[in-house]
Amino acid sequence: MENAAFDPFTTPLGPPPAGEEPDFENGPSQAWQPRVAIYGSLPLMVVCVVLRNYARFRLMHEFRADDYMMVIAALCSVAFCATMLPYVLKDELGRHYWDFPIAANTIWVDQMSAAITSLYCISSATMKIAICSFYNRMFSASFWSRVMIRGGIALTAVTYTILLVVWLVYAVPRPGEHWRSPEFILRITDSNAIITTTQSCISTVLDFYILSIPLITIARLKAATNRKIMISIVFLAGLLACCFSAAGIAYRLEIYRAISSGVPEYRWTSMPAYALAVAEINIGLMCACVPVMFPLGKGVISGSRLIWTSLKESLLQRSTARLRSEGENSDTSAMHGELPKVPPGAFTRLWTLLLSTRDVQSEAPPHTNPEHIELGEAPYSELRSVDIDYHSHLKRKSGGMQYTEREATSINSAATGR
Numbered sequence: 001m002e003n004a005a006f007d008p009f010t011t012p013l014g015p016p017p018a019g020e021e022p023d024f025e026n027g028p029s030q031a032w033q034p035r036v037a038i039y040g041s042l043p044l045m046v047v048c049v050v051l052r053n054y055a056r057f058r059l060m061h062e063f064r065a066d067d068y069m070m071v072i073a074a075l076c077s078v079a080f081c082a083t084m085l086p087y088v089l090k091d092e093l094g095r096h097y098w099d100f101p102i103a104a105n106t107i108w109v110d111q112m113s114a115a116i117t118s119l120y121c122i123s124s125a126t127m128k129i130a131i132c133s134f135y136n137r138m139f140s141a142s143f144w145s146r147v148m149i150r151g152g153i154a155l156t157a158v159t160y161t162i163l164l165v166v167w168l169v170y171a172v173p174r175p176g177e178h179w180r181s182p183e184f185i186l187r188i189t190d191s192n193a194i195i196t197t198t199q200s201c202i203s204t205v206l207d208f209y210i211l212s213i214p215l216i217t218i219a220r221l222k223a224a225t226n227r228k229i230m231i232s233i234v235f236l237a238g239l240l241a242c243c244f245s246a247a248g249i250a251y252r253l254e255i256y257r258a259i260s261s262g263v264p265e266y267r268w269t270s271m272p273a274y275a276l277a278v279a280e281i282n283i284g285l286m287c288a289c290v291p292v293m294f295p296l297g298k299g300v301i302s303g304s305r306l307i308w309t310s311l312k313e314s315l316l317q318r319s320t321a322r323l324r325s326e327g328e329n330s331d332t333s334a335m336h337g338e339l340p341k342v343p344p345g346a347f348t349r350l351w352t353l354l355l356s357t358r359d360v361q362s363e364a365p366p367h368t369n370p371e372h373i374e375l376g377e378a379p380y381s382e383l384r385s386v387d388i389d390y391h392s393h394l395k396r397k398s399g400g401m402q403y404t405e406r407e408a409t410s411i412n413s414a415a416t417g418r
Contacts, residue, residue, distance in 0.1 A: 008103035013264045016098030027099030029091040030271035037275040038081045038088075041282035049074045052289040066133035070288065073126040077281050080119040084274060087112045094271040097264045107179040110188075114171040116274070117196060118164060123281050124203055125160035128210055129153055131238075131288045135213050138291075145217045152210050159206070163199050170195060193256035193266070200245070200252045200273075207242040207284070211235070234291055241284035248276040 012022045049070060056067055087093060092104050132153045139145035170191040177184045214235040218228050251273040258265040 009101050011102050013097040013100050013102060013105065016096075020096075020098055022098050024092070024099060024101050027092075027095045029094040030268060031088045031091045031094030033094075033271050033275040034084060034088040034278060037278040037282075038085055041279055041286075042078070042081050045074065045077060045282040045285050048286045048289040048293065052292045055292050064137060066130060066137050069126065069130035069133045070285070073123070073130040073285055076119070076123040076126045077285060080116070080123040080281065081278060083112070083119055084116050084278070087116065088271065088274065093267055096268050100267060110179050113270075114167075117167055117171065117199075120277050120281075121160050121164040121167065121199065124277075125156055127281050127284050127288075128156045128206055131210055131284065132156070132213075134288055134292075135210075139214065139217045142217055142220070144220075145213065148213050148216070152206070152213065155209075156206055159202050163195070163202065167195050167199075189259065193252070193259045196273075197249070197252040197256050200249045203280075204242065204245040204249060207238075207245045207280075211238045211242055235287075237290055238284060238287040241280050241287060244276045244280040244283065248273050248280065251276070 010022075010024070012024075016022055052070065053063075053067060056063065087109075092100060093109065132149050136146065136149045136153075139149065171188055173179055173181060173184045215232055218232050218235070221228060251269055255266045255269045255273070258269065
C-alpha cells in the first residue's frame with residue numbers, strides 16, 4: 001500500500017521547512033539569472049571578439065598565437081552557454097528542493113550538470129591562456145613580465161587539467177555503474193560541492209594573478225604618472241571579471257554547507273553560481289579585446305567627427321547660398337523700382353516721424369543767414385555745414401557782456417579746436 005501511495009510526480013526531493021508548502025507549478029525559481037547572464041553577455045562577447053580580429057587584420061594584417069587563442073576561447077564560451085541554456089530554460093530546475101518533484105530529477109539533468117561543470121573548466125582555462133598570450137605579445141620585452149606570463153599559462157594549464165580529470169572521475173559513472181547506481185550517487189553527492197568550490201577558489205586566485213601582470217609591468221615603465229594611470233585603467237576593466245569569480249565562491253560554499261547538512265538545496269543555489277560563471281568568462285574575454293579595439297574606436301570617433309564637420313559645412317554653404325540668392329533677388333527688385341510692401345498701420349509712428357522731419361527741414365529757409373540761427377533751432381543735418389560766428393553768438397548769449405577782439409578770437413579758437 002505504501003508503494004502504491006508513492007507518486008514521484010507529487011513527492012518533493014525533501015520535506016519542506018516549517019511554514020512552506022510544495023508548489024510544483026508556480027514555485028519561485030532562480031533559473032532566470034543564468035538566462036539573463038547569457039542573453040546579456042554572450043552577444044557582446046562575440047561582437048568584441050569579431051571587432052578585435054577585424055582590428056588586428058586591418059592594422060597588422062596578420063594573426064598570431066593570442067588571436068587564435070582568443071577565437072578558441074570564444075568558441076568554448078559559446079559551447080558553454082549553449083549547453084547551459086536548455087538546462088536553465090526549465091524553471092523547475094532552479095526551484096527550492098520542496099518545489100522540485102522526484103520525477104523531475106532525471107538522468108538528463110545529471111548529465112547536463114556534469115557537462116556544464118566540465119565545459120566551465122575548459123572555457124575558464126582557455127580564457128585565461130588567451131589573455132596571457134595577449135600579454136606575452138604586449139609585454140614580452142620585459143624579462144619579469146615574461147616570467148609571470150609563462151608562469152600563469154603553466155599554472156592555468158596544469159591546475160585546470162587536474163580539476164577536469166578529478167571532476168570526470170567523480171561526476172561520470174565508472175565502468176559497471178550507471179547514473180542511478182547507489183555508489184555513483186553517494187560519490188557525486190559527497191564530492192560535487194568540494195570539487196566545484198575548490199575550482200572556484202583556484203579560478204579566483206588565477207584571475208587576480210593574471211590581472212596583476214599588466215599593472216606591475218605598467219608601474220615599472222619610465223613614463224609620466226598620468227599616462228601610467230590611463231593605461232592601467234584600460235586593464236583594470238578585468239577587475240569586474242575577478243569580482244564575479246570571487247562572488248561565485250560564496251554560492252559554492254553555500255552549496256557545500258547545504259549538502260553537508262543533508263539539505264538538497266543545491267539547485268536553487270547553483271543558478272546564481274551559473275550566472276556568475278557565465279559573466280566571468282564572457283566579461284573576461286571582452287576585457288581582453290578592449291586594448292586591441294582601442295585604436296579602432298579612436299578611428300571611428302575621428303571618422304564621426306569628420307562626418308559631422310562635413311555635414312555642418314554643407315549646411316552652412318547651403319544657408320550662405322540661400323541668403324546670397326535672396327540678396328540678389330532684392331537687388332534686382334530695387335533696380336526695377338520695386339519696393340517691399342509694408343503692411344498698413346504697422347509703421348504709423350515711423351511714417352509720422354519722417355513727415356515731421358520733412359516738415360521741419362522745409363520750414364528752414366534755404367538762404368537763412370547763419371548769424372540768426374540758434375544752435376537749438378538748427379536741424380542736425382545743418383550743424384555740420386553751418387559756420388557759426390562765435391563772436392556774435394557769445395555776444396547775444398552773454399546778456400550784454402562785451403569782449404575785446406583778442407578775447408573773442410581766443411574763445412573762437414578754443415571752441416573750434418584750432
